[in-house]
Amino acid sequence: MESLPGGMTESGAAKIRARLGQISGGRILDVATGEGDFIDTLMITLKDYDCFVGIDISRKDLKSATKRFKDQSVKLAEMNAESLEFDDASFDTVSMAYSLHHLERTDEVLAEMLRVLKPGGNLIIQEEFFDGNHTEAQKTNLLQHAWDAQIDSLLGETHKTTFTKHRIEEIIGNLQLEPVEIFESAYPLGCLLCEKRSECIEDPKNQGRIDGMIKEIDDNLERLEKIADAEARVRLRESGEELKERNRKFGNTPPSALFAIGRKTFKGSV
Template identity: 45%
Template sequence: MIADLPVGLRQSGALEVRDKFETISGGHVLDVGTQTGDFIKTLMIVLSNYHSFTGIDISEDDLKKAKENLKDAPVNFVVMNAEKMTFQDSYFDTVCMSYSLHHLENIDIVLAEMYRVLKPGGYFIIQEMYSDGAQAPAQIVDRDVHHLDVKIDTLLGIPHFETLTRQKMKDLINRIGLSNVDVFESSWSVKCLFCEDVRECQNPRRADNIEFILKEIDEDLEKICTHPSYDELRKEGDSLKERVRDYGSAAASVMYFFGKK
């Protein structure tokens, strides 16, 4: 962990989440919706120990990036739809998912599959941003930029949904049938505890971050530049860009669930 954490991060709730991770011996770990492997990297730092990781994603292109990102690490990457995993029942000691709930077309089916492949007594871990609660104006801007991208992906037929509320997530997790569920909320992600850039991230008006978000809005809109809804969404994008310039942008707050099968 980096020394001299900024006060905002120290008070965010992320330290409590890290402490919880540090009590967990991961064994054989499954990460669902791995994308570029970012969460696996964090788990390698925060879990008390582990034997191996398996990362699955429906997107072959994303897994190529993950392979590149984690090329010397003990990770098995498999292109697979999490709605229908090919693993045997009770195969993994730990199953987890990060920032992927709102990308799933059939959330309950995926959560039930994750439960099926988890050993009795194993940990089921979810990390996901949430939309409600007392978030800073810069976080609300970030959420609305995300929601513009959701509208665009929906027009393109790509499953992508608005950021979930905390209650909606609790309802989903309650239906899995886990025991001993611990819930944490943090205004910063646990990975920030290990990021050298964190002091700069404290400032939502940081120039390079603002440039990044403005570019992201343009790139999102570019995906539908020939669509009949383009002009309307362009207007929404331009007004979001004004808000980014006024308030800056900061990542949404995060919810963590740790339950046992």
């Protein structure tokens, strides 16, 4: 493995990578794939795989994923994960990253993910968590995420604030998986593979990154105008300005992540 910056070596991400390197993925379904970041991560980290299918409810995100994987064996489809259009037990691996807190009906989606997974196949879930030993730059990221989630919710989109570790473990613990391996990492697995980590984890106050995060706040401040509740608009505008200040002062890096790998039992679905 290539040399890693100090924080990453001890972050747990290296352990997750080593574990994924032992898994043959076979036919893989990535649920709520968005622009396909997790497909990219699994392509690099799994021991091997046959092909990927990525589904998402958002046509816009899938457009980017289509461009990204145009030369690779990845099929993408617009689909609601609450009713997957695949046969029972038709995938060797089913994955989902950073999406649990975006789901309106979490139980339905997880039941569908298990239905299409073969008995003995792996369910792989990555989700950021709130209650870690976060740096100030990571706290900025979590606060900004909570602010984004409030705006999305007021505009009618399902977007919950970041779950605690306990809540994620509880959700995964309710599924018929045996055994379940849980890993914790100070940073997302993707950061281990990201060419830009020197401008982020290693340099949280990197000007280009801060400018990017402030641009995201400005874009969301524009969206605020569509919120009907005037009091909420004022409150969120103020906290948006505070967040910009916090970005300048402390920087902004991705928070800790929980990673679960669980094997579907031969007994049934959920």
